[in-house]
Amino acid sequence: MAAVALEGPPGPWLETVLEGVCTHLASQGVRVAVCRRLPQGRVGDEAKDTGRYRAAGARVTALAAPGLLQVTWEAADETEAVALLAKMRPDLDLVLVEGFPAASLPWIGVVPSDCPDWRGNTAGCLALMAEKTVATAPAPVFGPGQVEAMARFILRRLGIR
Numbered sequence: 001m002a003a004v005a006l007e008g009p010p011g012p013w014l015e016t017v018l019e020g021v022c023t024h025l026a027s028q029g030v031r032v033a034v035c036r037r038l039p040q041g042r043v044g045d046e047a048k049d050t051g052r053y054r055a056a057g058a059r060v061t062a063l064a065a066p067g068l069l070q071v072t073w074e075a076a077d078e079t080e081a082v083a084l085l086a087k088m089r090p091d092l093d094l095v096l097v098e099g100f101p102a103a104s105l106p107w108i109g110v111v112p113s114d115c116p117d118w119r120g121n122t123a124g125c126l127a128l129m130a131e132k133t134v135a136t137a138p139a140p141v142f143g144p145g146q147v148e149a150m151a152r153f154i155l156r157r158l159g160i161r
Contacts, residue, residue: 001086002158003095004126008110010099017110017129018098020147021154028151030093030160035081037099043072079104093160106158108150109139126157 006021008014018034025032045051050061050072063070071088075081082095082105097105106124113131122138129142129150142150155161 001090001092001095002160003082003097003105004154004158005097005100005105005107006110006129007099007107009112009115011112013112013131014098014110017147017150018096021151022096024148024151025094025155028155028161030155031089031091033085033089033092033095035085035095035097035100037081037097045072094154094158108154127153 006014006018022032022034043051046055050063053061054072054074059074061072073084075084079100082097085092085095106126108126109128109130111128111130111132111134125139127140127142127150128134128137129146130137131144134141140153142153
């Protein structure tokens, strides 16, 4: 199973790109998972049953509904989450990751229009998805209307299908 991070300032442009890439890949039969890192270090369930169970010492909590399972699992660090997803769902082709440190996975920079020119770390950068022209790009640049092309690029670059 492959993984790629989508990195950029939090906001609607990052989520729109991630959703668009996921939608296109799933429509092509790619079995996709999405893993989002929460930088504040909590999932927002502290006052709910699952949070109380974790506080009481449960290492794994789960919510189950017809056709759905949501799991909260203690992990040593964020990169372990991708490995845990692979163990839980070995049928996955690709994990799209939002908000992980760029150095831990190959990544795509998502550059919104209000972001200054690209000057970030380029190690592991596969491409950029930019709302505006990027003067000095470390990798291929895709524009707002090229989400499907970006999805195809990810598949080719990671050797999926």
